[in-house]
Amino acid sequence: MGKTIDDPAVMRYDTDGRPVYCRRMAPPGLATAAQLRTERLSVAGLAPAAWLYYTRLGYRTCALYKRAQARPIRPLTTRQRDALAEDRVCAAVWAAEVLADPNTVFLDTETTGLLGGPEPSYAVEIAVVDVSGAPLLDTLLNPRRSIPQEAIAKHQITDSMVADAPTFSEVLPELTRVLEGRRVIIYNSEFDRGILTTELERHYRVHDPFGASSLWSTHPAACQWMATLRTECAMQRYAEWHGDWDEKRQRYRWQRLDGDHRARGDCQAIVPRLRVMASTAFTVAAA
Template sequence: MTITDPAQWEDLFTRTVDEQPVQFVRPADTDRPVWAVYEAAVYVGSVTAEADGGRPLWRVQGSREAHHDLDDAIRSLRRPPSWPREREQVAAWARRLLADDSFLAIDVETTGLENAYAVQIAAVDRRGSVVFNEYVQPDAVIEPAAIAVHKITPERVASAATFGELLPHLTDVFHGRVAVAYKMDFDRGVIERELHRHHHGDAAAADTWLGRVQWEDAMVPYAVWRGLWSVKRGAYRNQPLGGPHDAVADCRLLLAKLEQMGATAPAARW
């Protein structure tokens, strides 16, 4: 369905969400934009469409949470019964991280997505203060697609320090700290690749450096916290961080997401 006015949507329609058909039925006793939702002829909940700046805002009846994407509203209805407990576990995890004085939110902007090198590395502490923010001369081609995202051009980093030149400062900042990133395996992987190159392929030296940092990933916990279940994947759907792709700004956005997760009320209260 692509109609932006909810009043024009049909009384009965089917939509495939994550490769599974979903039936929408408007109750016969109303003209309001509300539909009962069925999967395999089993009622799973109801959604109401509200106008919101030219496109529908889908509100899930019962929880009252709202989604601009109808598919996300359906994914919220598919949550397993374990979700409230899992969400509270994520909230406790976030609170534990935020209470740790060694906490760092980190972000790495790169030359691309495959075999990438760093063009900017940043870290902020629990208060959002910048403790590391450096552009990096990558000695590698920056892919046009990457430039379109983070706007860091070869000219911008031509006179920047190399990773090796920044390594002593990076070591002072990172070692002994808890480093939290959004999709940690990517950011950590970039730093590992830089260390391998710096140490001329010495994997042991790279592993020793990495082992002095406690690495934490926020992407999967945030997916659990949002609770949008994908039946195709059999897991909670990962969410984009939504930052501007400036390393410092993305670090602060990650910190804000962790604070939001940590502030979650226990299930008995919501």
């Protein structure tokens, strides 16, 4: 039997008896890893003491740790600081090269949800813009399934808006033409490449059903299309330039794009971020 809930801030208890607190109702002695980082405290080696319930594209919980058990973050060594500085220089130079490349375009999708969920996620909007921000492709897409409310809350694209929109299959020839020979920059390329692979898999399963080797492997035509797509991740590069090192995960922390959650707007939001990075390419290197 589970514990009796006698605290109005507690929603339930997990299987180990740890409380799951309602949003913004956790006691002051507990904090998330992100909150503790702002206090220069590390949760490395600590097990969660409780959980915090919140909603973001679905119902989720976030780990809470005891503030008294968190340890001060050790200062970086000279060698570590030099390595971070070198990564920042490389990221700044990369941004300058991207902006100077006439073949550069930016791609973004809005979707029915996140990758790895119980149901496949499909695109409801796709955009490709050039370095000046001019759209080369900008269209809603009919995902041929209902858009969950959690996704609508993020990008404001509803079922009625996409009812008469083209399908991905109908847009695919134009998308292929626009991206051919291009250097494609994506903010979180792993996500958008996953969405494109899902859409291509569905397309080729219908249009070339006998070309697939099995039901459990990606259609060869989808793999071939993706193999020709030359993408680079602006989120990874910006994280390197921003330099917020995550000691626990041994990588740089991702930084939000802060776009408008529409495909064209998010593409255009990448450009000024790269310009800021590129503006430091020589000053950072000379420091």
